[in-house]
Amino acid sequence: MTDAPAPQGPAAGPAIGDAAPDFTLPRDGGGDVTLAGLKGKPVVIYFYPKDDTSGCTKEAIEFTGLGAEFEAAGAVVLGVSKDSVASHDKFKAKHELGVILLSDEDGAVCEAYGVWVEKSMYGRKYMGIERATCLVDAQGKVAQVWRKAKATGHAKAVLEAVRAL
DSSP states (O other), rough: OOOOOOOGGGGOOOOTTTOOOOEEEEESSEEEGGGGGTTSSOEEEEOOOOOTSHHHHHHHHHHTTHHHHHHHOHHHHEEEEESSSSHHHHHHHHHOOOSSEEEEEOOOHHHHOOOOOEEEEETTTEEEEEOOOEEOOSSSSSEEEESSSOOOSSHHHHHHHHOOO
């Protein structure tokens, strides 16, 4: 243990090499997904602010477009936001998305991963989900973290990291 202060804001959440915080969340289409139940394969957990907004739609479409390649690499891709399962179902159907969307309505998983942060738009401060991705290796450890990820082009970088595991 060190005397260093606990990380605050965007630096909070698991670091590379840490055990990924486990969770069980409801998924689009019904049922639940538990992170521990996916042990043995890489898991991409991408956090996004809101269903059916322009950036989040682009990001989800890019992950969907690379779905066969993620699958070939043995990885599971999970999108997480605070939207309801019903919202996820509409979003997925509207854009023919192939990724699994998880509902973190109470925000506990967003908090555990350090992506529930203070944001600012037009000078107004508010709390929201930072677009971020966590790559969890087959042993359940955090292999890589992308903070403040861009909505476009990001999925390809994540795929390369999965292939490098």
